[in-house]
Amino acid sequence: MKTSLYRVVDLMTCAIANMLSDHETVFHGVSSHLPMVAIQLAKQKHAPNLVHLNIPGGVNPASISEECYSSASGNLLKGAEAYFPLEQIFDLSMRGKLDVAFLSGVQFDIHGNVNASVIGSYKKPKVRLPGGAGSAVLIPTAKKAIIWRTKHDRRTFVEQVDFITTRGNVWKIVTPLCIFIFKNGKLHLESIHPTSSLEEVKENTGFELLYDDIKFTTPPTEEDLKLLKKIDPKDFRSLEFK
Template identity: 30%
Template sequence: MTSPRPHERLLASMMRALPESGIVLFGADSVFPMIAIFAARRWGKNLTVVSAVNTIDPRPDFLPYSTMDPPAGHRGSYVIPMAEAYDLVGRGEVDHIFVSAAQIDAHGALNSSVIRMDDGPDKRLPGGGGLAMILRTVSVVDAWKPVHLRRTFPPRVDFVTGVGNLRHVITPMAIMTMEEEELRVSSIRSGDTLDKVQDATEFTLQLTTKESGLSRAIAEPTAEEIDCIERVDPRGVRYATEVY
């Protein structure tokens, strides 16, 4: 097997983070969560999926480049109105969700609202999309980023869009885990080091002290995991986003 690309490494970590069974949801602008969920379901996880286009348990013929394209919800067993989907989240009946943000700080707060600028007007971002509620009501929340950059991981976010049940932050370089109300490194990609991850992170990092169910070294994707990814994404939608 040829060496996996960073895209498959990130997706494999996301597949492993998903529960063995339960209700999961992927939202708008969430192509990697969408691919990871469908690949994990093919891998054998018993997941009931709520799609961004408001269908339950879709069985798409192909995955689109946007989670808001109708094919993402094709052949769903039920059409769920947006208000009803948010009610599902609000009642705590969603078991897992992947989220992302422009900034994630040392204490697990996420910012998708505004970036403060020293030399000009603040930059407004799209906003939370229910993030404040999601982080408080979904049983397990994992954040993900396709790149690991210092500006993404400041000591404090510029604006707190949401904070709550964050478990892991998954990037191509590392997995950070909430422990004692701060993000600590639980696993590092083979070939990278804690110093390299620290150079790409603005806040000071520590290693986790407790067993988190994750190895210190992130295992390479298996042939079975890669096969599942390729079968649900034969068009290579995952490569539309740069990952490193």
């Protein structure tokens, strides 16, 4: 499909949906509209038995309605199949039963370290960030931690993070330019989006790019785009890009 027929956010949402498999148990937290939409897309396309968990505790909410202005909204309890509170999600993950956790951060380095705590010195930071919250527990314990980030620049992907909020077990990182995969102790370039190029990824990454072959991310199909409009008519998935 021509790149002019879809947006980067659509590509990222579909790429994330394609990472999810049927029967997996998947969790997203606050400020997570993009993965929330991706979960619903996966359920409608190829993973009808996927289990959707979220902050309010609604298991498999009926839909992401026009009222779901927040990915932590109580509206996600409407029509849900069951109630599963947040503290049990942490317990589920620590018992090795959470297949996928969607999380984010502010800085990432080639070793898969995630910083969500401070920019600059910890004692005298330039910026004090929210901190680890759930990511400090879920990234190390979930079977697969998927990171998404709507910015890809040298301040985000750095040689060494200013502070290690959590480390290890990052599976993939999805950005507006590419997808990284963590293997052999380092981030590797898995695919470049058709809307970007190897040169652009290099220019905006603060560490050396490691890759075997140059691959491109699979673009959305017409069916994908139609489903996205049906699932997310208010375009909540674009909120982080605004």
